[in-house]
Amino acid sequence: MTDTVRVNGFLQEGAQPDRLVREIESSIQSTYRRFFGKHWRLRYTWFSLPPGQSFVAGEPSRTSTVQVAVPDGTDDEVRHAFMREVCDIWMARTGCSENEIVLSVPDSSYAKRFMASNIDRIDPRRRAVTALRMARHLLWSRLRRGIAVMSINLSRAG
């Protein structure tokens, strides 16, 4: 039996080639299975940030933000070792500094609440259509580019 974990990330638009993102996905997948069991499959969704749409300390940012949920109640020692490895993978593959990656490794139940909060801001009457639209963008991207990525701006998500 396979269990699925959602991984959500925000990438600076054009900063990472698709091939590199696929390599990172594969490396994190292997690391996740080593830490939490071979039955886990990671499902990635990436959102690209156009220039001028992310800031840190009030200045334009080059930071990537990634959230990888882990089983509820994961021990801190295990969680922190996993976080260290994922950050190391990210920095080794992308060449970014440790200040350019924010990694969140929450319990799965928190990740679900985070997703619910994101959905909650959407007009209830347009949630289904929006979800379909996003799924279409992500599927098309997966088929065409090998990664599920869309703009953080839905109006130009394609």
Next chain:
Amino acid sequence: MPLYTISTPAPLTAQTRERLARAVVDIHCGLTAAPPTFVNVMFSHGLPIRRHLQAHMLANVRKGRSASTNSELREQMAQSLSEILAIESAAVEVAMLEVPARWVMEGGVVLPEPGEEADSKWGGEVAPHPDQYQPAAAAGE
């Protein structure tokens, strides 16, 4: 962390985004004394946010602050959004999610709990105590 995501129906100008990003830093650091170095703000547009809203902010902040501090954070963020975007306060919503600091790695280290920044290896400079903090606007910027 914190990570503030601001969603609007239409794109904001670059100037407005910069103004908002700085206001978020000023408010967050002014109320919490957290280091400004790691205050992240992202903007998105085009998402059909709820009909009565013209701006939505999702705030991901470290868990461990008092309910009154978080309430004040939400209020001041909403007020700032309303003022800078020149929209009614009823058209703004600020939602907040608290995440345990030990679940986040930034600057190569696991985040310290709120108030324990000075004792950690966290790379950012610790902001002055809220009573001493001088926002950029007040400093004449």
